[in-house]
Amino acid sequence: MSEFNNEYRIAQLLAQKMTGELSSEEEAELHEREKNSLSAIELDNRIQDPENKRQRDKFMNQLNTDSSWKKVERHILERKRKSRHLTWWSSAAAVAIIITFTYILIPESQPVETPPLPVAEAKTGSSKAILITPEGKQFSLFQQDSSQTLELGNGLIAINKGNVVEYMEFSTLPSHPKNKNNIIQVPKGGEYELILPDGTHVWINSDSELSFPLQFDSTKREVSLSGEAYFAVTKDPQRPFTVKLSEGVEVKVLGTQFNVQAYPDEKTIETTLCEGSVNVSDGTKETTLTPSLQAVYSKTDKNITTRKVDIRLYTSWKKGLFVFENKPLEEIMTTLSRWYNINVFYANQAVKTYHFTGDLERYGDFRKALGMIEKATSIRFVINGNNIMVEEIPTK
Incomplete structure (x- = not known):
């Protein structure tokens, strides 16, 4: 088993060498291990030797493939953060060497029947989302031909109408505190429309999440967004509608239509007004938008600027x-x-x-x-x- 560990260590060091991360001490270790390692023929004979089967199986069982993959993923992400010059093949090399070496440890005399790995194909997105209640209950939402009633608990219901889910408004919610929120998560490759209890329509884009209360109170309507969504807000002068975003940015309206893009991995938060007016603030500065104006909050400069845009560039995804x-x-x-x-x-x-x-x-x-x-x-x-x-x- 020590021979197997030695060869596996060589594979790790070679991967580090290919990605330019081999220290001088590790380079010396690699040189020494290669001098003392078995030849390919010797290693193959040792692997195929039935007397070594128990040792071989014990070594294979010690390999934590799930853990190895997670380490490789962390490695790639860390390299991406630290360097703008990382190439895809250099990161993949570490994975390829480890997998190749692990594969040769499976003896040809005892083939393992492994189903072929499915190759994912790029597919057009569709209407799909996950609805999560305050109690943690989850509902899968997807496009369907007929309406579906969702029993959310404690008398609350929502109607899933194929590619849109609509909440019913109740005058009182005796068993639900008003500050409890539902969450709709739309994955990559998905989109979904939501009709809030006040009649506001929200089109939620891919890789986005919207949090909203079970019932709006008598003085305000507040939701939280991560990602991108288009809002068509029902007018209600007595209850301003506020979209809370990251970095303390808020969009406040009475009734209007606008698009918000606020993905966590983007450098800016963009609010594009289609009709009506909205106020965009970051807690220290506030700006009012008129149609075709866009507010851009820079996460780097911590500042809001405005510019005139072609709204079609920012809203056509909905169409x-x-x-x-x-x-x-x-x-x-x-x-x-x-x-x-x-x-x-x-x-x-x-x-x-x-x-x-x-x-x-x-x-x-x-x-x-x-x-x-x-x-x-x-x-x-x-x-x-x-x-x-x-x-x-x-x-x-």
Whole structure:
């Protein structure tokens, strides 16, 4: 078993060497271990020797593959945070070496019947979400042909109407404190419409979460958003409607239509007004928007600025379109990754700055969408299941 541990350690050190993370001490260790390691033939003979089966199986059982994968994932994320020059293949090399070595430890004389791993494909998003009650009860929401009544408990009900869920308003909620919230979580590759108890419509985009009370009180209506949503707020002068976002940013209205993009991994929070007026504040500064104005809060500068925009660029997702105008490829691929639930890798940093202008059908074929971008730019996409490598086409 010690021989197996030695070879496994060599694989780990080689992976570190390929990713440029091998210290001088570890390089010396690698050199020493390689001198004393078994040859490929010797290792194969030792593995196939029935006398070593018990030791081999014991060693294999000690390998915690789940833990190894989690470490690799943490490693990749940490490298991404620390360096802008990490390439996809260098991170994957560590995984490939470990998997390859683990695989050769399974003897050919006793083949293991393992079903082929399913290859995920990039698929168009659909109406789906998870509804979570204050008590932790969960309901899966998805598009369906007939209405479904959701018994939320304590007399509360909601109606799931295919791709929209509607809450019923009650005059009193004796068994529910008003500060208790329900949560709708929309995963990547999903979207869902919500009708709040006051009649307000909310279209929730992919990879987003909305928290809202079981019943609005008599003086205010407050919800919390992480991600992106389009609001069509029912007018009620006696009860202002407030959307609470990260960084202390709030959007306050009486009745209007607007779009909010507030993803945790984005550098800005954008509020785009379609009609009516809204106030956007961060606790220290407040600005009032009129139609076609957008408020941009910078998480870096901690400041709010306004600009006039084409609202179609920020709201067409609700109508089944992606509309991009001179957008960097990195931003475009981030948007597409949320809807198609794909993983995007870049062969080099330069391709991220390529710009694209055009309309893509939100429910169209994914490969067709990528093909349109390829025709307009000097890049190509290498598709492997739901993993996409973006490469620059070399000039001749």
